Amino acid sequence: MRSEPTAALRHRIVEAPAGRLHLVEQGRGPLILLLHGFPESWYSWRHQLPALAAAGYRAVAMDVRGYGRSSRPSATEAYRMLDLVEDNVAVVRALGEESAMVVGHDWGSNIAAASALLHPGVFRAVGLLSVPYAPPGGPRPTDVFGRIGGPQQEFYVSYFQQPGRAEAEIEPDVRGWLAGFYAALSADTMPAEGEPDPHFLAPGGRMRDRFPTGPLPAWLSEEDLDVYAGEFERTGLTGALNRYRTMDRDWEDLAPYRGAPITQPAVFIGGALDASTTWMADAIEAHRTTLPALSASHVLDGCGHWIQQERPEEVNSLLTEWLATLQD
Structure with a gap:
């Protein structure tokens, strides 16, 4: 073309x-x-x-x-x-x-x-x-995700299900949480093999407890992070998290x-x-x-x-x- x-x-x-x-x-x-x-x-x-x-x-x-x-x-x-x-x-x-x-x-x-x-x-x-x-x-999605991790860990998708729960962790420090989440899943900053997996939470813990605390990933500048953080500080995270909270409804709708x-x-x-x-x-x-x-x-x-x-x-x-x- x-x-x-x-x-x-x-x-x-x-x-x-x-x-x-x-x-x-x-x-x-x-x-x-x-x-x-x-x-x-x-x-x-x-x-x-x-x-x-x-x-x-x-x-x-x-x-x-x-x-x-x-x-x-x-x-x-x-x-x-x-x-x-x-x-x-x-x-x-x-x-x-x-x-x-x-x-x-x-x-x-x-x-x-x-x-x-x-x-x-x-x-x-x-x-x-x-x-x-x-x-x-x-199978029903929440049943599947509820079994992942076993009794000693909670999978992040299950953690996102209850309205307000993840918001209480994220929204007091949106920028810091986003920086950690982006770093946790980036090739150059993700936890090394054998370190705790950030997709899971310890009982009573938070996702950010397993996020990296070092520099930002190479693809993410401070200015880029400002753009993302500014949007979520303005809107909150509920709209974004609601995508996870309708997975069972999707399973029914798309049957x-x-x-x-x-x-x-x-x-x-x-x-x-x-x-x-x-x-x-x-x-x-x-x-x-x-x-x-x-x-x-x-x-x-x-x-x-x-x-x-x-x-x-x-x-x-x-x-x-x-x-x-x-x-x-």
């Missing part, structure tokens, strides 16, 4: 089922919707927006409902997957398009996959970063799609040091049947969870190469 001069970032608000959604747009051409994960914002795509725009695409990163400048419904059930998918459809329509490619990271990967599964006519290709596709089905593959063109990019990649290795192996139109799975050596920020040039190259095959 022919490259054009990169335009400036454009911020805009569109109407959606969430109420209002904040978007950041750059470039012209085929539409690519970029979906962030926890605890991030549109800003996590700051390296991809100019690269995709320069490659000839209309790249749009959004604040998912509950984050940043987007609306934050008060009801926990307002964060179910079906509603987030309809937000994405509304964004495509608000931008005057009939279809788009969708790329997501972390929770955004799950939302991107569900969008492609439920609306194949709207989302014609899907890119998944860090979290592979696992079709709906299996009709149990075991369903995503048949659109797809790509997966993960980090070799990311727990999402290693714990879900079976899901990556199953992509040959769950993502039958998968172009490739890329696992980047020496990379942690924040993949598009830790290794932006590699991710940009892999995404633009994949997107070029779709246009061909």
Whole structure:
């Protein structure tokens, strides 16, 4: 595809089922919707927006409902997957398009996959970063997560379930908590093998008790951390955490799609040091049947969870190469 001069970032608000959604747009051409994960914002795509725009695409990163400048419904059930998918459809329509490619990271990967599964006519290709596709089905999620770790530890997803509990830990020092959480899952600052795993809590403990206390990871400047912290200090963490609190509802809502593959063109990019990649290795192996139109799975050596920020040039190259095959 022919490259054009990169335009400036454009911020805009569109109407959606969430109420209002904040978007950041750059470039012209085929539409690519970029979906962030926890605890991030549109800003996590700051390296991809100019690269995709320069490659000839209309790249749009959004604040998912509950984050940043987007609306934050008060009801926990307002964060179910079906509603987030309809937000994405509304964004495509608000931008005057009939279809788009969708790329997501972390929770955004799950939302991107569900969008492609439920609306194949709207989302014609899907890119998944860090979290592979696992079709709906299996046991109830909270039952699964409740068994992880055993009686001596609590898995962080279970810790996030009770409204207000994680907020009480995070919100008195948002910046410090975010710095520790980002460092805990970054390749250059994560705990060494054999040290306590920050995905788990000791009985009566806090997540931050197992976070690294050294320097920030190389990908995260003080200014970058200020951006993330400033947003969550303003909004609080409840909207973001409610995504975890609707997992059982999602399991019920998506029951009709149990075991369903995503048949659109797809790509997966993960980090070799990311727990999402290693714990879900079976899901990556199953992509040959769950993502039958998968172009490739890329696992980047020496990379942690924040993949598009830790290794932006590699991710940009892999995404633009994949997107070029779709246009061909």
